[in-house]
Amino acid sequence: MARFKLTLEYDGSAYHGWQLLKGHSSIQGKIMDACREAFQTDKFELYGSGRTDAGVHALGQVAHLDVNTKLSPMQIRFKLNDNLPASIAIIDVEEVDAKFHARYDATARSYVYHIAKRKTAFGKKYAYWVKDYLNMEDMHHAAQQMVGLKDFRSFGDKDSETTSTKVEVKSVNVYKEGDSIVIHVVGSHFLWKMVRRMVGVLIEVGRGNITERKLQSFFDSYSNEPAKYTAPPSGLYLEHVYYNNEEIDYRPVSLLYIK
Incomplete structure (x- = not known):
């Protein structure tokens, strides 16, 4: 299991904020859907640096992703972007130490x-x-x-x-x-x-x-x-x-x- 740091931007207009919430469209939910397509598995974890409210945008949100994959960071970026809506874009992906935490290390x-x-x-x-x-x-x-x-x-x-x-x-x-x-x-x-x-x-x-x-x-x-x-x-x-x-x-x- 490897850990990757994701940097992303999004137009939050159509979403109920970052956090996954049952019955609502969220940024985290859309990225998780893209991960399922990119890695063909449900065995991964995604954590954001913090929540943004419904309608709030991001120019540099950060999340970390734990997943077992042989894909390079560049390949992960391309695959996730291919499966994300136009309103969400992964700007950068880098492999990081397993101890890195998007929220608590900020x-x-x-x-x-x-x-x-x-x-x-x-x-x-x-x-x-x-x-x-x-x-x-x-x-x-x-x-x-x-x-x-x-x-x-x-x-x-x-x-x-x-x-x-x-x-x-x-x-x-x-x-x-x-x-x-x-x-x-x-x-x-x-x-x-x-x-x-x-x-x-x-x-x-x-x-x-x-x-x-x-x-x-x-x-x-x-x-x-x-x-x-x-x-x-x-x-x-x-x-x-x-x-x-x-x-x-x-x-x-x-x-x-x-x-």
């Missing part, structure tokens, strides 16, 4: 969120169109309050896999890119719905509805208010998963190609 993760400042004919599934004026300077300044090791329980949701609500956010930056605003977030890990609620709160800051003092109160004590501002999944992309003290790139990937 040292950091980055996300980008795409806000459209104008109506776009192509981006409804890939961006969140905010019609109101957003003060980017206020958003970026408020974003720095989210950096550091903090208790993000006000920004998360109930999740059986989470034992602590403390998360180390390494950076949150707000950029203008053409007719878009891109929010780039890097952290050790993230709670369920946390990034979308961070974005939603920053949008309210940009609208002038939330002050820095109010934002700080979400960290001082639990509040369910951020849940009201949860940004839609369409604009969220899992950008990169970091391993082995890999140097973090704090510059967001360009999303101009989806405008």
Whole structure:
């Protein structure tokens, strides 16, 4: 039995998230179907670096695959892609040590969120169109309050896999890119719905509805208010998963190609 690290991208619009869920179409389920075709066996295991919600996309999701095969990594990549829908693509396959774990060995993760400042004919599934004026300077300044090791329980949701609500956010930056605003977030890990609620709160800051003092109160004590501002999944992309003290790139990937 060999272990392979898979790096993949996907358009999450038509899927109920990464995780296999009975009665729903998932990214993990589609890859498992492709594995059955490629290896002609049910004897394999597939683990992702983490879940993405329904409608969330990925530019660099990582999974590990345990399977008994004589195929080379390149052959595995080609065979899996041949059996996957156009909305899921395996970017890279490499054989790794049997101790490598896609989730537990990850040292950091980055996300980008795409806000459209104008109506776009192509981006409804890939961006969140905010019609109101957003003060980017206020958003970026408020974003720095989210950096550091903090208790993000006000920004998360109930999740059986989470034992602590403390998360180390390494950076949150707000950029203008053409007719878009891109929010780039890097952290050790993230709670369920946390990034979308961070974005939603920053949008309210940009609208002038939330002050820095109010934002700080979400960290001082639990509040369910951020849940009201949860940004839609369409604009969220899992950008990169970091391993082995890999140097973090704090510059967001360009999303101009989806405008």
